[in-house]
Amino acid sequence: MSDKYIKSLILYIKLLVFLLSLIPLFRLIYLGFNDALGANPIEFVERSTGTWALVFLMLTLSMTPIRQWSGINSFIQFRRMLGLFMFFYACLHIISYLWLDHSFNLNEIFKDIIKHPYVLVGFTAFLLLIPLAITSTKAMMKRLGGRWKLLHRLIYLIGLLAVLHFLWLVKKDLTEPLVYASIFFSLIALRFIYKYRTHFKLSLVRR
Amino acid sequence: MLINKQSDILPSEITAKEAFENRRTLIKAAGASLLTASGIFTGLVSGSVKAATGRQKINAYAKSKYSTDEKLTPYDDVTSYNNYYEFGTSKTDPSIESRLFKPTPWTVSIEGAVKKNKKIGIEDIYKLTPLEERIYRMRCVEGWSMVIPWVGFPLAKLIQWAEPTANAKYVEFTSLSDDLMMPGQRMNVLDWPYVEGLRMDEAMNPLTLLAVGLYGEMLPNQNGAPMRLVVPWKYGFKGAKAIVKIRFTETMPKTAWMKAGPNEYGFYANVNPTVDHPRWTQSSERRIGGGLFSPRIKTQMFNGYAEQVGQLYSGMDLIKNF
Numbered sequence: 001m002s003d004k005y006i007k008s009l010i011l012y013i014k015l016l017v018f019l020l021s022l023i024p025l026f027r028l029i030y031l032g033f034n035d036a037l038g039a040n041p042i043e044f045v046e047r048s049t050g051t052w053a054l055v056f057l058m059l060t061l062s063m064t065p066i067r068q069w070s071g072i073n074s075f076i077q078f079r080r081m082l083g084l085f086m087f088f089y090a091c092l093h094i095i096s097y098l099w100l101d102h103s104f105n106l107n108e109i110f111k112d113i114i115k116h117p118y119v120l121v122g123f124t125a126f127l128l129l130i131p132l133a134i135t136s137t138k139a140m141m142k143r144l145g146g147r148w149k150l151l152h153r154l155i156y157l158i159g160l161l162a163v164l165h166f167l168w169l170v171k172k173d174l175t176e177p178l179v180y181a182s183i184f185f186s187l188i189a190l191r192f193i194y195k196y197r198t199h200f201k202l203s204l205v206r207r
Numbered sequence: 208m209l210i211n212k213q214s215d216i217l218p219s220e221i222t223a224k225e226a227f228e229n230r231r232t233l234i235k236a237a238g239a240s241l242l243t244a245s246g247i248f249t250g251l252v253s254g255s256v257k258a259a260t261g262r263q264k265i266n267a268y269a270k271s272k273y274s275t276d277e278k279l280t281p282y283d284d285v286t287s288y289n290n291y292y293e294f295g296t297s298k299t300d301p302s303i304e305s306r307l308f309k310p311t312p313w314t315v316s317i318e319g320a321v322k323k324n325k326k327i328g329i330e331d332i333y334k335l336t337p338l339e340e341r342i343y344r345m346r347c348v349e350g351w352s353m354v355i356p357w358v359g360f361p362l363a364k365l366i367q368w369a370e371p372t373a374n375a376k377y378v379e380f381t382s383l384s385d386d387l388m389m390p391g392q393r394m395n396v397l398d399w400p401y402v403e404g405l406r407m408d409e410a411m412n413p414l415t416l417l418a419v420g421l422y423g424e425m426l427p428n429q430n431g432a433p434m435r436l437v438v439p440w441k442y443g444f445k446g447a448k449a450i451v452k453i454r455f456t457e458t459m460p461k462t463a464w465m466k467a468g469p470n471e472y473g474f475y476a477n478v479n480p481t482v483d484h485p486r487w488t489q490s491s492e493r494r495i496g497g498g499l500f501s502p503r504i505k506t507q508m509f510n511g512y513a514e515q516v517g518q519l520y521s522g523m524d525l526i527k528n529f
Binding site for chain 2: 173
């Protein structure tokens with residue numbers, strides 16, 4: 001396969017991924033216009049956008065291990081788009097919180113954030129996402145050089161906060177947040193195993 | 208002309224009514240568990256199951272001076288957005304998973320500090336005292352609220368019938384424990400059965416209601432059929448559903464939510480905008496049925512029932528006794 005062919009193939013897949021990533025948004029719009037968001041539509045929108053931000057976070061974090069273990073480097077080319085979709089759904093999540101849920105009542109919002117741990121960690125995670133989104137362009141990557149990688153390691157902290165946000169929000173049934181927590185920690189574990197795989201192999205050989 | 212034809216079925220071959228009903232229950236329960244197993248597909252089959260559950264009008268009930276004139280929360284919202292963990296932890300689970308629940312026959316046993324332990328059938332409870340419609344605000348600890356037209360009678364009437372002794376300081380309510388009909392009980396999210404309780408004076412307050420219906424109809428399964436507690440100045444979880452046992456005690460009952468989260472859920476659980484929950488703002492609430500762009504409304508002390516119940520707590524530290 002020629003490089004040109006691969007390039008255009010990746011372009012098509014990117015377009016497909018882009019369109020697929022918009023489905024959760026269009027679903028909400030469709031349900032909204034058909035009065036099908038249930039008895040508590042605001043909660044529905046908050047939950048849905050939050051869940052999709054979390055899903056895109058997991059997808060973003062999957063690209064590196066998939067690249068490492070499959071040896072197909074092209075996967076890394078999808079990381080930025082997925083990361084930006086995470087930011088997109090996180091923005092919708094926070095807008096629905098600030099606007100729909102709290103009508104921009106800043107006094108109440110401030111109290112809500114400092115008083116409730118799950119809101120505090122969620123809000124912190126969102127703030128930390130902003131510099132990552134801003135520095136996601138190729139130009140910024142070049143400008144920051146080595147520091148770019150360091151900055152973008154923030155995503156692990158954001159992941160941890162996002163998982164905690166979900167875990168602390170739930171009243172009693174922890175099943176769903178625990179699923180995301182275990183996916184998150186598995187993705188971290190895969191990185192470590194890959195990094196130290198030579199050590200594992202060596203120890204096997206020595207035996 | 209009268210034809211007296213000998214039946215060709217021996218009387219002994221006829222299935223006893225109880226055995227027949229039992230079989231039906233088992234078949235229904237099997238169906239229910241199938242529905243649970245295929246949780247995500249329930250949406251597809253729900254239409255056909257829906258036809259099996261009928262809505263039944265209550266013939267006679269009086270209006271009450273305790274009713275609010277606020278806008279009612281639509282019937283569909285009241286019956287599709289429920290916290291009823293016996294049928295699952297999502298808000299939409301109860302309306303789906305309770306379709307095969309059988310609220311009759313039903314017996315409530317009266318125990319503890321009473322003259323004599325008694326049992327009473329649900330049909331006798333209906334006849335105990337005239338039914339009333341009470342339109343109450345309901346405030347959930349999660350920060351949402353509804354306005355629901357309950358049909359029921361004051362708990363005080365049942366307590367009078369129960370004849371508690373002087374040792375009765377508290378009333379404990381126990382909900383049904385039956386993981387065949389209540390698939391949510393197969394998961395240990397709470398220590399089943401669900402237990403709730405009230406102090407005797409709270410239980411005797413004229414606002415405290417045993418509801419057997421809503422919107423002029425028999426109580427839907429997902430709302431706690433055949434009989435549930437409604438304490439309008441307390442958070443919704445105090446309202447035990449599908450009550451099978453009422454026990455009078457000398458000591459404070461240990462409720463299901465107190466066991467699950469002692470720092471989050473107190474015995475009193477009075478609606479109080481000044482005492483915050485670790486997760487939810489209690490100073491404001493979302494009224495269900497308002498749509499996507501309706502603002503929150505201010506939560507009132509004792510959910511707006513301070514005039515009727517404030518005196519019950521005079522001199523009490525409501526931050527400590529949350």
